[in-house]
Amino acid sequence: MSDEATIYRGEPLQTYIDDAASGMPAPGGGSVSACAGALGAALVSMVCNLTIGKEKFASVEGMVRELVARSEDCRARLERLLQDDTTAYNDVIAGYRMPKDTNEEQAARTQHIQQALKHAAGVPLEIARAAVEVCSLSKVAAEVGNPAAVTDAAIGAILGEAAAQGGALNVKINLGSIRDEDYVAACRQELDELLAEAATLRSEVLAITLEKL
């Protein structure tokens, strides 16, 4: 196995799932959460693409064009995070391998590890943030998009909420080792807010969808 990270977006879907199932370090739950979020964003884009250009939906055309620009931006961010998460922990591991024979070495090692842990926590935090945005965009898609695709908007919100939960769990693992208490408290606070927002949006989108079925 080479040290080069696999660029999963170009690999067959089957390889990505197989590697997730294996005991290999990546992709893990963080990357897979980003993938679920990207798929949710893709479904929002799909609803938009099935709405744009149809006379019946001409009155919302402008709004739906803005919506697809935002869902495609979200999707691109989550696709990047899907990849970033596969290497986010490498620098933490490098830190743990640093020498710790002298006081100076110990201090340098600790500082390196602490910074790397914040970076490693930052990737799934970004996943959770983008995933909540997917939920929010899904709601607009369910409200104004082509009703023939309303279940796709709903599945967008369901996957967005799942990705937010998955991202949050991966932030929390790292928080346990981070000593900067203010950073940890701020992260926990933000995660609580993100997860509450995702749960509310998911319920709202499901209610809108079941109404239209």
Next chain:
Amino acid sequence: MSDEATIYRGEPLQTYIDDAASGMPAPGGGSVSACAGALGAALVSMVCNLTIGKEKFASVEGMVRELVARSEDCRARLERLLQDDTTAYNDVIAGYRMPKDTNEEQAARTQHIQQALKHAAGVPLEIARAAVEVCSLSKVAAEVGNPAAVTDAAIGAILGEAAAQGGALNVKINLGSIRDEDYVAACRQELDELLAEAATLRSEVLAITLEKL
């Protein structure tokens, strides 16, 4: 565009997500739900693969070997359903294109459509069933698997529940057009039970996980 269905498992991950985002008929929310479920099953397998062969977990080795056999079976079923869902609706569309000039033609057309709708509903129903099994396997993984990977077990359950919800919505769209009332009632009953079970399992696995973090 040819009539041949794309075999997505062999296509780059990026192509699958791009096609989901497009206005193309497939992959839609059903296939994407199966994909999320397959990724959840893969995470259960990952937890098993990070547990098996480690002296520390020797006492649960037999149980974890059985668990990985079940999660890999579930994953294979969901990977197949990811593909099946991309063509499940083709036969319904073929039915709607059948001639309806005479009474005989109308009867034959209706019968064809009704059978095809049941088949189309059967695919996402299988997705929901397999996805609930992913939740159930995730719980065992969270309980007895390597605790260093407990968040991966949790994300398995989160994605399993999301896939069950997504599958259920895709069954429900089809039920609206199916005239066999007994079939419809039995499906709705089963979906309610599956979704309740998935929600309970997700909560349980999250509670186990947060306890171990």
